[in-house]
Amino acid sequence: MRTVIVTGGAGFIGSNFVHSALKQTNWRLIVIDKLTYAGSLLNLHDVEHDPRYSFVHADIGDQAAMAEALERWHPDIIVNFAAETHVDRSIDGPHNFLAANVMGTFGLLEATRHYWSKLEPMRRKSFRYLQISTDEVYGSLGDAGFFNEDSRYAPNSPYAASKASADHFVRAYHETFGLPTLISHCSNNYGFYQFPEKLIPLAISNAIAGKPLPIYGDGLNVRDWVFVGDHCDAILTILERGRAGDQYIVGGRSERTNLEVVNGVCAALEELLPADSNVALAANRYESYRDLIKMVPDRPGHDRRYAVDCSRIERDLGWTSRISFEMGLGMTVSWYLLNRRWCQAIQQGHYNGERLGLQSAVPR
Structure with a gap:
């Protein structure tokens, strides 16, 4: 039985990975999480009684705490999901991103390097550190x-x-110290347990409540989308077959404009909760979910298009995405409809659906 430390395992992608790994492997999983606003034990309530799951409340930037956890659990693998992730919040408060994503990763790498250097040769060779980028x-x-x-x-x-800075540190620790690292670069994830500040869960939550669906700029910014379950399968594949020192891009080959994504949410909701049966829409005299769409000022520095080529992981490791965007979006909308209490609980005291990322913008 392998022991795997999952940092940031109470967040969106991390918690989905914990669920996937417990279902698909016999691994013992040790979740380490600081439990910031987007990380919650509510995301792990389904596994809290699994004897292979344990939780440690700690910050990855605390090298002493990380060293203690490594010595206690003796992991064979570390998967680092821990990060601040919302671009809008990074505009309002860049320091938190420097602290969590750069210094946090550095602290974890330092603790990992010292732990790894003391392992017996066979365990040193098989050990893996995967940075989720x-x-x-x-x-x-x-x-x-x-x-x-x-x-x-x-x-x-x-x-x-x-x-990017965290990635460079991970690569440097491989090249300089020989630490067997891996880096994966994923495109936009969507699915279950995503904090409702991101585009898809925010659109779902607002639409259910009959609130405006804000879309930045002209709505034509393009992203590739990958269902979080597919991404978790890719991570498991990288850990099993990836070559130390390599990087792998993970995507869904599903490019969509932001406007297409929000229209897709509206269409899925119309099937599952028709507008004429939604009292929140009727109260505000809306006839359809699309009536809620509202174009708002663009995000500062908003990248126009992301698209990824997944050929390496498909060719070298045999992974490919299985869930189409339309299927995954329908599954996601259904999950949020069934888990409205989770949405309310995880946002309470942290987020009210307000627009972020404009306070620090300076006109050019």
């Missing part, structure tokens, strides 16, 4: 082309810059 480190694309593992880094937001 993003396609946003590559910047913005025009109408054509795709990011791949050889694309140059050109981050445009404080969030992307912090993730």
Whole structure:
């Protein structure tokens, strides 16, 4: 039985990974999480009685706490999901992203390096550290082309810059110290347990409540979307078959404009909760969910297009996404409809659906 430390395992992608790994492997999973606004034990309530699951409340930037956890649990694998992730929040408060994403990763790497160096040779060789990164480190694309593992880094937001810096530290620890690291760059994730500040869960929550559905700028910014369950399967594949020192891009080959995404949410809701049966819409005299769409001022430095080429992970490791965007979106909308209490509980005291990312913007 392998022991896997999952940092940030109470967050969106991390908690989905914990659920997937417990179902698909016999691994023992140790979740380490600081439990910030977007990380909650509510996301792990389904596994809290599994004897293979344990939780540690700690900050990955606390090297002493990380060293203690490593010595206690003796992991074979570390998967680092821990990060501040919302671009809008990085515009309002870049320091939190520097602290969590850069210094946090550095603290975890230092503790991991010292732990790993003391392992017996066979365990040192099989040990893996996987950094979960993003396609946003590559910047913005025009109408054509795709990011791949050889694309140059050109981050445009404080969030992307912090993730890029963390990636460079991970690569340096492999090249300098020999730490067997891996890096994965995923495109936009969607699915269950995503904090309702992001585009899809915010659109779902607002639409159910009959509130406006804000879309930045002209709504034509493009992202590739991957269902979080597919992404978790990719992570398991990378851990099983990935080569130390390599990077892998993970995507769903599902490019959509933001306007198309929100229209898709409206269409899925119309099937599952028809507008004429939604009292919140009727109270505000709306006839359809699409009537709620509202164009708002664009985000500062908003990247125009992300698109990724997943050929390496498909060719070398045999992974490919299975869930189409339409299928995954329907599953996601259904989940949020069935888990409205979770939405209310996780937002309480943290977020009221307000617009973020404009307070620090300076006109050019």
